[in-house]
Amino acid sequence: MPVHDWDHDVPGRERAADDGTKAVERVFRAEYGRLIASLVRRFGDIDLAEEAAGDALVAALERWPDTGVPPNPGAWLTSTAGNRAIDRIRREGKRDAKHQAALMTHDDSAHAPTGPVEDDRLRLIFTCCHPALAPEARIALTLRLLGGLTVAEVAQAFLVPETTMAQRITRAKKKISAANVPYRVPEAADLAERLGPVLTVLFLVFNEGYLASGDGDPVRAELTREAIRLTRVLHGLLPDEPEVTGLLAMMLLIEARRAARVRNGQLVPLHEQDRAGWDRTLIAEGHALVRECLAINRAGPYQLLAAINAVHTDAPTAAVTDWSQVVALYDQLVRLDPSPVVALNRAVAVAELDGPSVALALVDRLPLQRYHAWNAVRADLLRRLGRSAEARQAYDAALAGTQNSAERAYLVRKRGELV
Incomplete structure (x- = not known):
């Protein structure tokens, strides 16, 4: 031996x-x-x-x-x-x-949920999204409890200091206890009223899985899958709510690209992805859901995001993407949600349609200097304009603002390509 x-x-x-x-x-x-x-x-x-x-x-x-x-x-x-x-x-x-x-309870129930209303995680979301809580507190608490995000990661999602977020989450938990908020999914008549914050939470849980804010796995597939699963449950409960349909469609169309988004430890931007690796079954389902939304004709933010992703996934190559349609959809989205982050994403599309100089003028007006994605977009536009010294500074700022290993590897590569 x-x-x-x-x-x-x-x-x-x-x-x-x-x-x-x-x-x-x-x-x-x-x-x-x-x-x-x-x-x-x-x-x-x-x-x-x-x-x-x-x-x-x-x-x-x-x-x-x-x-x-x-x-x-x-x-x-x-x-x-x-x-x-x-x-x-x-x-x-x-x-x-x-x-x-509780001491008398022996919890031998099956690990899988027994049905939509009996789903523990869906009940937890609705508990955390109770109207008694402030909107920011609802979302932050659910991200912490459902997504397992650290307080620092939740703070980063909200672009606020960690101490501020810790206080917000603590206050929310105390209010749930003091108000005896019930741990249940609301009755059908009350679902629509409570829907907005729940959809926001599911979107942010998906977003954290799509591009993790921490320094662990760069893409957290378990979170994207969980967000999709719970959104499917909601869609089953509220099949005629177009924003639920739109959110599910958006998630499926983005999830379809997951296998192509990281290569050799580096983030792969949309225009560089191998489209042969996209999941065509998910894309077909997402497109069908987008068509359902169009038939209802009651536009909302998630439906517009789904439509934007439908345009991207409909193009056989990045070169033939219909950027005019993408910008037009963002124009509608800005009217419904005039947030600086939406405006930043619109500017990325404008760069493809009208050039990086026009887009940079839009980006520089946004109050997002602490947001790493603002610096990353700005760095790319400056690079395309040949302003290498400024681009290098912007890449450094973007690197300082993200811990995601795949995103950092991509930014380091692009910074190294500057002349």
Whole structure:
């Protein structure tokens, strides 16, 4: 029997431990929304759910690097977190009726949802998007709980300081507790009224998966898939709401391009993507949903975003993209949503139609200096205009504003190509 020298290979063991830790963190992020939602359903307490989930992560970090990730990591985390929550209740002497009932519950339910209204994560979204909360707080809290984003990542999505976001999330949780906000999907008559913030949350969860703000995986497929799954559930509940249809169409058309968006660790912009790698089944479904929206003829922001992506996915090559149609759709979108981020995206399309000089004049008027995408767009326009020194500064500013490894690799490459 051969003798192995693994015990003496300290660097190798350290690398294995690091890989094991990263594997645990990836699984935990993927399962976080499901875990929190099931704990909130069971115990009715968001703070307790977060604390118990954190305890389960510590337990996984202690065990899984040695034993390996279990066959059903979600079930393991749910069981462990439930036990830790019960331990916390006992230690802290909480004995109100709600927690007593939780102690008596053995949560052996199947991991998969049993139906639209019984979906724990959908109920969590509607809880966090209750009208009692300010709109910004609703979105921030749901991103934190459903998407498993750190407070810093949520703050980056809102372009506010981390301390501000931490206070906002804390206040939202306290208000849910004080107001006894119910943990449920509203009745059909109330769904439409509560829909706006829910759609915003689903859009932002998808966006975080599409281009992650942290320094982990550059694309978080589990978040894009989860956002699509929940939007499908909503579409089933509200098939005649065109904005739900539009949001689903937009997600599918962007998700269809996911496999082509990163190559060799670098982000691949739309015009450089290998369109043979796009998912034609998702594109066909997305186009069909866009046609449904056109038939209803009640335009909204998500429908317009879907239509823009339909134009992109309809073009067999980047060179034949109908940029005039894209700009016209953005013109409609700016009227409905006159935000600087929408104006920035419109400027990108204008650059293809009217040239980088016209687009740069539009970009320079936007109050987005702290937004890394503003700097990245500006850098590209300056590069195309031959203003290399200014472009280099803009690339540096864009790099300083993003931790996404694939995006950073792309920006570094483009900066290095400057003459």
